[in-house]
Amino acid sequence: MEARMWNGLVSVAKETYTASLGEWVVPRPVMMPLVRGELVGLIWMRPLKVGQDALAGIAELANVAAAAGADEVVLAWETHDVATACELPIVGPAPCLNMLLATQGGHVLHQFPYSEQLLSRSPEGWASVVPDWRGPRAAARRRTRAADPGRGELLLHSHRSGPPRPVRRSVVHAEVRLGDSVVMIAGADTDYDGPGLNGASVGSGVYLCFPEPEAVDDWYAAAVAAGAQPVLPPVETAWGSRRARVLDTEGHEWSAGNYQPGKLGELRT
Known part of the structure; x- marks a missing residue:
């Protein structure tokens, strides 16, 4: 991705967070698919319920990127907000705007932590804040392993469902690839016969x-x-x-x- 495009997406994300936090709202996770370097849309995650529904909603964003034929994807979310919605422990800095750039060669996680300065509080107790952006953390890179052309490649994205204890692991989204053929699968939302x-x-x-x-x-x-x-x-x-x-x-x-x-x-x- 060109630096100009990336800097523009970061700027838009920060401006959106600043405006929303001032209105007592944390923006929902958003996916930005790109095709040949051009942004083709902004897809905000649907309204969610805490727990399994939040996990499923985040996974559903991948379907939109696939439908758009995206070759690059940027996913943005706030650490504390997603951890709370998915009933997962907080990992990394919080509050923090996370922006993941994913390509066919791997992905890079950029983190933009911030502190909150209280502006006002509503009668219902909602806080209006302004983010004080700190310096970005070092980007965490992970490359996708090259697939053996003679074997199928299995890509798994698993999640923790249900309350933190006991832990139940299931597959939110997986792709079985063999050459140009792809089968997409996911685990069942609940037990059934x-x-x-x-x-x-x-x-x-x-x-x-x-x-x-x-x-x-x-x-x-x-x-x-x-x-x-x-x-x-x-x-x-x-x-x-x-x-x-x-x-x-x-x-x-x-x-x-x-x-x-x-x-x-x-x-x-």
Whole structure:
């Protein structure tokens, strides 16, 4: 991102926070997707309830960025506000404006801490404050590891749901990538009873197509090692392909094989 664009986004974020805090409001998290260096919108997080709904609302912002075809994304939020909404411990400086710049090569977290100077207080007890911006903290950088072109790449964004104790981990947003193919998944919002196995299937599921039969065996072994329930170990089919099937920890069916739907080829008879 060009320095001029970045400095402009930081300036807008600070001005927004200054104006909102003066009106007794902390701005909601906002996502700024960019396409080829051009800002295509400002997406504010919807009104939320404390807890699970706040976690889901933050994750939903990623869907907007994906729909816009963004190649760069800036996400801004206030440390104390998000920690309180998501019922998470406060980590890092607070109060603080955080701005995360995410690209395909990784992401950089910029933090702009501030102190609050009280201007007035409403009859209901709401405080009108003006932020006194301190110097920005050193940017924290993290690069995305290059994916092995012969394997699928799994990107996970997990969160803590429910009260701080006991801790329950689930997936808010995950992407399984294999070449140009992407499957987006997320954990269930609550516990529920899904369909059980009837023979070797629960009736519906996802099929992953691999170019080589050996990759099916590798996928099956990795899935079982990660806690998946074996359903159909790797086997040669009557039509000459190799396939396997598991259930994930929530009971969803995943199949893999080297049969390529939509491609004409010779079948064994």
